[in-house]
Amino acid sequence: MSEKPVDTHDLRRAFGSFATGVTIVTTLDKQGGPCGFTANSFSSVSLDPPLVLVSVAKSAYGLSIFSESKGFAINILAEQQRELSNRFASRGTDKFSGVNRKPGSTGAPILDDVVAWFDCENYQQVDAGDHVILIGKVADYSYNSDAPLGFCRGAYVSFGLPPKMLDLVTSCGHLQVGALIENEDKILLQIGPGGDLKIPMAPTVGDRSQPDSLLGLLDAAGIHVELPFLFAAYNGLDNRYIYYRGELLSIRDVILTEQLHFYDYDEIPWGAIHSEADETMIKRFFREREVDNFGVYIGDYQAGDIHPLPQVS
Numbered sequence: 001m002s003e004k005p006v007d008t009h010d011l012r013r014a015f016g017s018f019a020t021g022v023t024i025v026t027t028l029d030k031q032g033g034p035c036g037f038t039a040n041s042f043s044s045v046s047l048d049p050p051l052v053l054v055s056v057a058k059s060a061y062g063l064s065i066f067s068e069s070k071g072f073a074i075n076i077l078a079e080q081q082r083e084l085s086n087r088f089a090s091r092g093t094d095k096f097s098g099v100n101r102k103p104g105s106t107g108a109p110i111l112d113d114v115v116a117w118f119d120c121e122n123y124q125q126v127d128a129g130d131h132v133i134l135i136g137k138v139a140d141y142s143y144n145s146d147a148p149l150g151f152c153r154g155a156y157v158s159f160g161l162p163p164k165m166l167d168l169v170t171s172c173g174h175l176q177v178g179a180l181i182e183n184e185d186k187i188l189l190q191i192g193p194g195g196d197l198k199i200p201m202a203p204t205v206g207d208r209s210q211p212d213s214l215l216g217l218l219d220a221a222g223i224h225v226e227l228p229f230l231f232a233a234y235n236g237l238d239n240r241y242i243y244y245r246g247e248l249l250s251i252r253d254v255i256l257t258e259q260l261h262f263y264d265y266d267e268i269p270w271g272a273i274h275s276e277a278d279e280t281m282i283k284r285f286f287r288e289r290e291v292d293n294f295g296v297y298i299g300d301y302q303a304g305d306i307h308p309l310p311q312v313s
């Protein structure tokens, strides 16, 4: 049977329809010097044992270094690391100059500010056409909730806020970030000094070590959450508001009931919620939760539309 000749440019374009993240794969050469390249062929393979893969072009300068190394690290890039991605996709010899990093347990460089990394021991190498598949056994890893960089059809894409919503948040200094956090059909509300109830809110999402951020406020109450979804973005009279939606991951100690409390829909004392926007959002949250079909509200405090969850385009 005769094979149809492959138009490799066209096939590359077709493969590129698959949206991926972007990684920088790193290792050390025999002299202990760092080596790395940008790759989007990363994939998780197995949980037990914990395996990942990445495929390296046989034409890559780093191939022999990777094949002979005892391990490698996969660094999953954050949204703001496009420049780093471009740098490691080039043939330069000095790719690591000025790049902050620390060695993983295999010695492979773990880059600062990535959204996740996996430090891997070489497990298996598979010869595959014009690439070699490196399969690594995960020896150590870490991750955070920052927005990852995406790649699709030859271009970087954002998995974070779509441009329309980004305009909304970057064009004004006064931002308030709220979170609709659920746990077992209940929602977390913050109790103010006068007993009024509101959706937990702070000027930034921040991280758990920042006391004045949303995650810091929750962490102070022993609450660890994940906030992967956008729920609303709108202009208020003085502030602009972004609301995320997510789930409780764990409660460290006893929850500080004076400040934060999970409520069933039927338990909510609606009279204590003084913000009309909060009341509308809580009601929408429970409505959409019931049918498991969430949208994103975009507009201002008086009128807006509910959009489907942002898709990569």
Ligand SMILES: Cc1cc2nc3c(=O)[nH]c(=O)nc-3n(C[C@H](O)[C@H](O)[C@H](O)COP(=O)(O)O)c2cc1C
Pocket: 022, 036, 037, 038, 039, 040, 041, 042, 055, 056, 057, 059, 060, 061, 062, 063, 085, 086, 088, 089, 090, 091, 092, 151
């Ligand atoms: C988004 C993106 C993804 C890439 N993915 C891969 C990949 O999975 N495997 C690969 O071998 N090269 C990939 N490349 C190309 C390499 O990064 C590029 O060829 C680099 O120069 C290889 O480095 P080296 O030749 O210094 O080893 C990718 C490039 C970009 C921009």
